[in-house]
Amino acid sequence: MESQALVIALVGILGIGAQWVAWRTGWPAIVLMLAAGFLAGPVLGVIDPRETFGDLLQPMVGIGVALILFEGGLSLDFREFRKYAGGVWRLVIIGVPLGWLFGSLAGYYVAGLALPVAILFAGILVVTGPTVVIPLLRQSAVQQRPAALLKWEAIVNDPFGALAAVIAFEYFRAIALNDNVYDVVPEIAIAAAVSGLIGYAAAKAIAWSFPRGFVPEYLKVPVLLVAVIGTFVICNKIEHEAGLLAVTVMGIALANMHVSSLRSIHPFKQNIAVLLVSGIFILLSASLDFEALREFEWRFGLFLLTLLFLVRPATVLISLAFSNIPWNERLFLAWIAPRGIVLVAICGLFALRLEDLGVERANLLIGLSFAVVVTTIIAHGFTIDIVAKLLKVKGASRPGILIVGSTPWTVALGERMQALDTPVMIVDSSWQSLKRAREKGLPTYHGEVLHEATEHNLDLTPYQVLIAATENEAYNALVCAEFAPEIGTDKVYQLGEGADSDDRHALPASLRGRALFASGFGVEDVAARQREGWVFRRTTLSEKYDVDDARDNLPEAANMLMLIKPSGELKFFTHAATPTPEAGDVVISFSPPREKSAEEKAARKSNPTGQKPQTA
Structure with a gap:
C-alpha cells in the first residue's frame, strides 16, 4: 500500500513537473513527460507500474483515456464544426480508410510485421491523439482553421481507430476459431451504434437533470465523472473499446445541448484532463522494458520514416483533394499528426490478445507503438512552429x-x-x-x-x-x-x-x-x-x-x-x-x-x- 502511494506521488510530481518545465521553456510537454517516465522506469528503476498496480494498470489507463476523450468532446461545438465540416468529413470518411490501407501496406512490406499485426496496428494508427494535438495547439499560435481541423480530426478519429482495431482483431479471431467471418462486421457495427446511443442518452440525462436542480451544485462534477466512467464500462461490456466511442459521443452531445449549469465545471474538467494526461504518459513510458526495445530492428526505423513522410502526407493530400482548403494549410495538416495515449493503450491491449491467438511477434506492437509516439511527438512537437511559419499558417505571435x-x-x-x-x-x-x-x-x-x-x-x-x-x-x-x-x-x-x-x-x-x-x-x-x-x-x-x-x-x-x-x-x-x-x-x-x-x-x-x- 505504501509503495503504491509513493508511486502515485512520484507520478504526480514527474507529470506536473514536466508540464511546468514545458511552460517555462516552451518545449513540448509530452516529450518531457515521456523522458521523465522513461528515466524513472526502465533507466533508474524507481517506478515499475506493472509490479505496483498489477492487473489494475490496464483499467486505470482505460478509464483515464475515456475521461480525456470525454473532456475533448465537451470542447467541440457544432457551431465551430459547421465552419470546417467539409474538411473534417473528408479527413474522417476518406482519410480513415486510406490511412488504414497505407499503414497496413507499410507495416507489412516495410516493417515486416505479420499481416494480422500490420492490419490491426494500421487501424490504430489512424488516430492522431487529442492528448497530444490539443497541448501542441495550445503552445503554438496556429491559425484558426488548420487548428480546428487538427482538433476535430484528433477527437473524432480516436474512437474510429479503436473500432478499426476491434474489427481487425475480431476478423482474425474468427478465422483462427473457424467462425463465420461475415458475421463480425455487422455485430461490431450494431455494437458501435448501440454504444453511441447510450452515450447520447447519458448526455441527455445530464442535460435534463442538472438545470432542474435534481443534482446539487457540489455534486455535479462527481456525478458527471461517475456517469462518464459508467458509460465507458457498460459499453465496453457490449464490445471491446466501444466505450471510447460512447464517451466521445457523450461529450460532443453534451457540449451541443448548451447546458448553462455546466459552465462552472469547465475549469475543473480542464484540471482533470491535465492531471490524467500527465499521469498516464508517465505510467506508460515507465512501463517500457529494455527487452522490447532490443527487438527494435532497422526496418522499424524505415517504417517510422515511411509513416512520417509517405503515409500521413498521402492520406491527407488525397482526402483534401479538390477541397477549398488552401495548399499551405493542406501541407501543414499533412505533416502534423502526433500520436498519443490511445495508440499505446490500445496496442498494449491487443498485443496480448493477438499473442493468445498464436500470432507471431505480436508483442512487438508495444515497443513499436511507443516508438511511433516518441518519434511523432518529437518530430512534430519541435517543428510545428517552424513549419507553421514556413507555410504561413502562423497566427499572431505577439500576445x-x-x-x-x-x-x-x-x-x-x-x-x-x-x-x-x-x-x-x-x-x-x-x-x-x-x-x-x-x-x-x-x-x-x-x-x-x-x-x-x-x-x-x-x-x-x-x-x-x-x-x-x-x-x-x-x-x-x-x-x-x-x-x-x-x-x-x-x-x-x-x-x-x-x-x-x-x-x-x-x-x-x-x-x-x-x-x-x-x-x-x-x-x-x-x-x-x-x-x-x-x-x-x-x-x-x-x-x-x-x-x-x-x-x-x-x-x-x-x-x-x-x-x-x-x-x-x-x-x-x-x-x-x-x-x-x-x-x-x-x-x-x-x-x-x-x-x-x-x-x-x-x-x-x-x-x-x-x-x-x-x-x-
Whole structure:
C-alpha cells in the first residue's frame, strides 16, 4: 500500500513537473513527460507500474483515456464544426480508410510485421491523439482553421481507430476459431451504434437533470465523472473499446445541448484532463522494458520514416483533394499528426490478445507503438512552429489585448497598442459605442462578451490579456471573474479597485480583476483625465536611459501602465506588483499634458550625456 502511494506521488510530481518545465521553456510537454517516465522506469528503476498496480494498470489507463476523450468532446461545438465540416468529413470518411490501407501496406512490406499485426496496428494508427494535438495547439499560435481541423480530426478519429482495431482483431479471431467471418462486421457495427446511443442518452440525462436542480451544485462534477466512467464500462461490456466511442459521443452531445449549469465545471474538467494526461504518459513510458526495445530492428526505423513522410502526407493530400482548403494549410495538416495515449493503450491491449491467438511477434506492437509516439511527438512537437511559419499558417505571435468596452479612453489605448504591433480587439454590445474604434481602424467585435456565442464567433487565441474598462465597474468585475479561469487570474485587469487592492469597501478579491493602475484609477477617473487632455506616452528604455530617467522625464502626475518586452510580453504596474524594467523594454504611461519648458529642463537634468530621450 505504501509503495503504491509513493508511486502515485512520484507520478504526480514527474507529470506536473514536466508540464511546468514545458511552460517555462516552451518545449513540448509530452516529450518531457515521456523522458521523465522513461528515466524513472526502465533507466533508474524507481517506478515499475506493472509490479505496483498489477492487473489494475490496464483499467486505470482505460478509464483515464475515456475521461480525456470525454473532456475533448465537451470542447467541440457544432457551431465551430459547421465552419470546417467539409474538411473534417473528408479527413474522417476518406482519410480513415486510406490511412488504414497505407499503414497496413507499410507495416507489412516495410516493417515486416505479420499481416494480422500490420492490419490491426494500421487501424490504430489512424488516430492522431487529442492528448497530444490539443497541448501542441495550445503552445503554438496556429491559425484558426488548420487548428480546428487538427482538433476535430484528433477527437473524432480516436474512437474510429479503436473500432478499426476491434474489427481487425475480431476478423482474425474468427478465422483462427473457424467462425463465420461475415458475421463480425455487422455485430461490431450494431455494437458501435448501440454504444453511441447510450452515450447520447447519458448526455441527455445530464442535460435534463442538472438545470432542474435534481443534482446539487457540489455534486455535479462527481456525478458527471461517475456517469462518464459508467458509460465507458457498460459499453465496453457490449464490445471491446466501444466505450471510447460512447464517451466521445457523450461529450460532443453534451457540449451541443448548451447546458448553462455546466459552465462552472469547465475549469475543473480542464484540471482533470491535465492531471490524467500527465499521469498516464508517465505510467506508460515507465512501463517500457529494455527487452522490447532490443527487438527494435532497422526496418522499424524505415517504417517510422515511411509513416512520417509517405503515409500521413498521402492520406491527407488525397482526402483534401479538390477541397477549398488552401495548399499551405493542406501541407501543414499533412505533416502534423502526433500520436498519443490511445495508440499505446490500445496496442498494449491487443498485443496480448493477438499473442493468445498464436500470432507471431505480436508483442512487438508495444515497443513499436511507443516508438511511433516518441518519434511523432518529437518530430512534430519541435517543428510545428517552424513549419507553421514556413507555410504561413502562423497566427499572431505577439500576445494581444482583448479590451471590453468602447470608450474614448479604451480607443486611445487601442491606438497606442496597435501602433506597437500588439494585437488588439475592442468588444462592446453597443454598435454606436464602437463607432469611434471603427473610425480609428481598430479591430472590433459587436456582441455581448459574456454570451456563449462569443466563445465560438470570436477567436480568443491571440489575446493573452483582458482589460475590462466599460463604464460599469461591477460589470467589469463580472467579466474578469468569468474569464479568469480561462486566461489566468494574473492576466485579467479592470479599472477601479482591483483584486490586488486592500480597500475593505471594495468588492471581494475573488470577484475582481487586477487594478490597471497602482493608483486605482476608476472609470470616472480616466474619463475625466481623458477630457483634460491626458494621453498615452511610449518610452523606450536603454542601457543609458533607465526607468528612473523615464519617470523624471514625465509629468509628476503621470501613471505608468505597463511594460512591453521585446518579445511582446505585457507586464502591468499594479498596486501589488511592479515589473522590473530592463533595457529594450517599452513603458506605456498615462500622462497629463506638459509644458515644453518643463519637459526640456527635465530631459536635460536626467540625460546629461546629451542622448535624446525616446519618449513619445
